[in-house]
Amino acid sequence: MNPTPSSRPFHQVDVFAGNAYRGNPLAVVLDAHGLDAATMQHFANWTNLSETTFLLPAEDPRADYNVRIFTGSEEFPFAGHPTLGSAHTWLQAGGVPKSSGFVVQECGAGLVRIKRDAGRLAFAAPPLTRFEAVDEPLRRQLAVALGIPAGDIVDASWLVNGPEWIGVLLGSADQVMALVPDPVAMGNLKVGVIGPHLSGGDADFEVRTFIPGDAMVEDPVTGSFNAGAAQWLIGSGRAPRRYVAAQGTVLGRAGRVHVTAEDDDVWVGGESTTCIQGTVLL
Template sequence: MTSEAPRSRPFHQVDVFSSEPYRGNPLAVVVDGEGMTAEQMQQFANWTNLSETTFLLPPTDSRADYRVRIFTGNEEFPFAGHPTLGSAHTWLESGGMPQSDGFLVQECAAGLVRVKSDDGRLAFAAPPLTRFGPVDESLRRQIGASLGLPDAELLDASWLVNGPEWIGVLLRSAQQVRALKPDFVAMGSLKLGVIGPEQGPAGTDFEVRTFIPGDAALEDPVTGSFNAGAAQWLIGSGRAPKQYVAAQGTMLGRAGRVHISAEGGDIWIGGDSTTCIRGSVLV
């Protein structure tokens, strides 16, 4: 299975989408992934037991500053949000120097992704949606059963695919989102992201929760890819302002904050990142 003998590689564990360490979404980053096979990367990602692990590599596209491969515990993703910000944070912290002033370019399986720094907070340009549009009636019924809500409470439901195959669900309020008790059996294979506007002075504009079914059904603490799709959907339809802050992870004891900003033709998805572990791994 191994292409070469294990060697020491720089390793960081980064907390993403929170200004409070240990209250965001953790990411494992192997700073030097050269010489590792996909099988080795997948095995190591499974071992870290985090939602995602990334491996930094030299770019194959001259326009990119670095390349990243993104793995969950059982599959490789072409793109994901918090791994993008956490990987960019680690690349810069490890001495990376962008080719361009003001932003860097990450190469991933989904293509090139621009990342900029805004007063120290990194933000990525939301990639285009590869599938977008309302779900059919049978899926709406399944979504309602999964969330324990009648169809009238689902203000809208849309495919928001930008790598992960999210379905976005809009509810009337953040309180409704926080009160959900999802049925993962009814959910089947659907990946659901649910968002609702805050009704009072909460310091944030929306509450988000994302549910990932499967053998290890879970709620994700903070999800950049879903928030990117949701921002394109809601800003594009006039149901969200051009700048807003979404809270996520509240029901998990986290303090995730996703900063959204529409500028020109881009929607930027930003968040704070903090390195919590720094060392090396033998792999």
């Protein structure tokens, strides 16, 4: 642990929602110089948010800053809403990108490009490091864990881009929102479920994501899963090259994830709002 705490700039940001307190919160320590990993992990556990990020000077000369991303129990090489929230905070604090077109974030998964898109920030989805259909026994486990007949699963695939997501496609958004998962049957699986809205509205798909732990947690809005799901669904022709996914509906949130495929890139974007701004002793 850091033996001599010092005052460091700190923001808490709401990500993936147009209105504050309706998306997914993120804690950001803007100057993490001198902090060791144990201190970062301890503080991330204390904030009790899904993720806390720590900004550092870039080591790669092509990057604008380096970010380390911690959940309450582990460090992630990449995560979506921490990427957008960290970039939003870095820019708000006066960060000036080296490139006129992109902010370049350095993280455990490598370099991630972030661009301004219609008043939002959007990141280029990193490559999937595991992308394959789940086997039949795992598909049966997923059906039991989600409390649905196996025949309701349209498709299921590994979508690993840092977090080890499994994506499950259902036939409709209503089926997604009606899920009552069994945490025991879910075990240690990180599962994201997506289904199309069939009756219009401001979103084309509904998403829910479930994260294992001492007690299974449903994440309000999940950029990394949406990035993998977009690559999967657009690549297979099941989703258009531009769409909006809603997430957090059953939790009383109003997350909106804006997806656009351009050339070889899939961009995942959303709005961010700073809700708390001050300093923290670390």
